[in-house]
Each structure stands twice: as structure tokens, then as C-alpha cells.
Amino acid sequence: MTLDQPIRPERDLIDCSEAIDDDVAAKKETQIIAIYGKGGIGKSFTLSNLSYMMAQQGKRVLLLGCDPKSDTTSLLFGGKACPTIIETSSKKKLAGDEVRIEDVCFKRDGVFAMELGGPEVGRGCGGRGIIHGFETLEKLGFHDWGFDYVLLDFLGDVVCGGFGLPIARDLCQKVIVVGSNDMQSLYVANNVCSAVDYFSKLGGNVGVAGMVVNKDDGTGEAAAFAEAVGIPVLAAIPADEDIRRKSANYQIIGKPGTPWAPLFEQLSENVSTAPPIPPKPLEQDELLGLFSPEDTGGNVTLQPASQEDMHGRPIPQKKSLEVIYEELPA
Template structure:
């Protein structure tokens, strides 16, 4: 969903960066033609090992791809430690500190779309909420219990940080792979969040995603 959202904004003329906030570092694959970006964490470690971490620059961690000639989109993957070798949440938190040190708030961008995990029980993954780095949150859910449990954690975290003076606002839910069930609808009514859009369960869209291609190629999806 995130890659198609950022691509749509880009095609509409906005300058957009997609920021992957997940140790799996696979958020930007689709908008970069299946290419896996070097992560901020990997780049920082390379510079540190060379004794040059203070020379890390924006161009070392932010990458550009033209979706069409003259239509650039930007991407960054925060990444994290190797499997079993550290705290993923701490890697995310450190990544944000590095980006802020590189002047992220002053970059010439219309949108920074942060694609982050639903596991905000971990303080690191909750960084965009805890520090009001995200102005608005859209929660992508399915009709399954695990998805809705994670969605509820995000909503609760956002509410908590707002009560502590934060400014991040949850806009609502997007129901992904909607098969016509009503479980997500029941949840939305229970917590008072609107359903912003529904992405129907679609084999062609899934196959495009598996091939790291934009689902905007499918007219019904593009119409959303």
C-alpha cells in the first residue's frame, strides 16, 4: 500500500520520500524496481569502521529513482542490526537521530511517508509517534485478529502520546485485502475511526506486489 501511495503522490506532482522504518528494509523495493536499498544503518557502520562517521552525507543514505522520465521519487531504509545481534527498535530510533542530524526537516520535500511496523509496543518502532515526527497516521489493517490487534496498539500509542502533548493524529484505517468480511468494520466502529479506503482482495495485485511492481498498473486499484 505504502509504495503505491507514494507513487501516486509523485505522479500527482509532489516531491516525496518513502522512509522504511523496519529492520526487514523491504519498504522501498517496489518503487526502486525490485532493488534493495543499502540501509542507513549499514552505511553508518561502513563510515564508522573507516573512522569517517562524521562525513556521512545525505546522498549516502537517501536514494533517487525516476518512476518516469523527470518524475523522481526518493527512498531511504533505516534498517537495523543483523538477525539476532541487536535491538531492531533501537536501530530505528538511532536512524531517526541520524536523519535529523542531516537536516531532514529542512529538505525540499512535500511529503515524507514513513512505513513503520505495527509493533509499537517497542519504543524504537514508536519513535514517529513518540516524538511527533509523523503529522498523520494511516493504519493499514486486514480482517484478521493479529492485524487488528496491531492496529489497536498503534491507535492506543497515538492517543497516549497526544495526551502527553504530542501532535500526531490518526486519520483512520485502510482495509487491505478486503474479502467482504466485516471484522475490521466492527473494530472501526468500536474505536471511532473512519475507514478511509478499501483495497479489495486481488490476485493480480498480489502478483504485482510479489514482482515488486506497482499495483497502479491495475485500473481498479489505480482508481482508489
């Protein structure tokens, strides 16, 4: 399979054909799930804990960081940075060598993880780096790997072609958005829904499986957004000091037997079973309507500016050269 060929849609995830006998289990296809959200909203926190829990449940999971910041795997590996595919590829190319899987893929307690990386600040397009990273993955045999789940951690800026790649080219079956009860994160989540809606109208098969509400303070705007666009809330992770402190210290909280284990066990189940849904993205005024006008400035009205405003002084009226004919009496 090439990057220009769509993967099989969600409805074909289970292939029960060609069974040899009753003892042969149905073959499962890999679920490739792209997670999007505003920078700093907690995608990496959510995915590192989710992937860890999935692995403890016996699932084969690949966590793939697709954010140029390359911070997806940091929490999984206790703050240690992985060599990125793009950086390693450049060094290997200069040395005349090929990238090997052991150069860029690392594992912890059953979770396999890689970082695509990106260009240095101000020295290239992050989206183009994503495309180059996927081309390298394909050479490494990405489409032949035997994982149950591949989780892609993407920046929410899907207006850039590289970051919208999984949606535009059907490289995943479904999308999950991470947001909170604030306007900016829901604005990004709505943009992701708009991208999914746009490409579905062009024949795409990707849908939105749902939303993870992170740092939930109970005010309800994120849940209201999910309901408005027609997607479920897969989990609500509370704004809790214990979570904040442990995450800041690169600790995994989604371990079996810990106080937060039930939350991530349920999230794992929901992520596994949630179908891809065509979302109904909101208009800007509808998005503002989820919040109190006092919180967003939604009660502000647009006042047109005049030439006097632009010049900062009165503007004398110029005499018109238009010829005006008096109307003759009937």
C-alpha cells in the first residue's frame, strides 16, 4: 500500500472470510487513530497513558508522535527524548547509510513508540516534515507491521496539508479530538471536525470517534460542543492536582491497579469500539454560543469604520462631477 492508496474503512476492520476451521479466529486489521488538539491541551499526556494501558491489556500498540515539538513520547520514557525519524534520516543520509527500525523505534512495557520530528525553528515547513516522515515510515515497512492499534499524535493545525495528511489521504480510520472547557481548544477541535467534514464530501472515509475532555473543571462547555457536533465524549479527565503533579514529573498514571486506572481502562474500551462519525462542524457564532457572553465577549457588536476614523481627522467632502438632471414635471 502506498500513501496515495486509502486504507480499509472502519466497516472492514474485521475480516471473517477465508476461515480454515472453527478454531481459527477472525483476522483483525490495525486500527489507525489520529488524535488532534490545540498545543498544550494534553494530547501527549492522554496518549502516553492510553497506549500504556492498552499494552497492559495485551494489545500491540504503536505510539507515533507527529508533532514537530517531538514531545509525544517524553512522558512515556520518563522525560527522555527519542531520536526523531527526520533527524536520524538526515544524519544517516550524510553518512551514506539507511535508517533502520532500531535507530528510531523504542519500547517500554509493551508500548512501541517513535517520533517523526520536524525542521529546526524557522528552517522549514513542519507539515512537509510530516509528509517526509511518513514516506520514511513506508520504506521501513509501516503497512506490514502487526499492531492492533497505531495512535498518531498530531498538532491541531489541520489548515496545513502535512498535519491534515491522515484525514486527507485516508491514512487513518478515525479521529479523536482532545479539548477542554475553553474557547481556544474547542476552536481547534471544531477546525478538525471541519476538515473531516470537508474531505468526507470529497469521498473520504475518515470520521470522528469522539472527544476526550482534559482538565475538566465541570463547567460543561466541551461536553456541549461534543453534543452540538454530534460526537460522544470518550472520557473526561478531571483537573486534578495529583494528575498535574505526576504528569509534570513524567509519571504514567494509567497503570493497572492505580487510582486512575479505571478512567484509562474505560477510555481504552471506548477508543477501541467507537465508530467513525461524520461530524457537524459549528459556525463561529454557534461556537461562541456555547459560552457565556461575559466570558467570550460574545455581546460585542461589529461597528464599521469610516474614512474619518482611518485618517484620524475630518475628511472634507469633494464636489461631485456627476451631472444631475432635474426631473421634469409630468
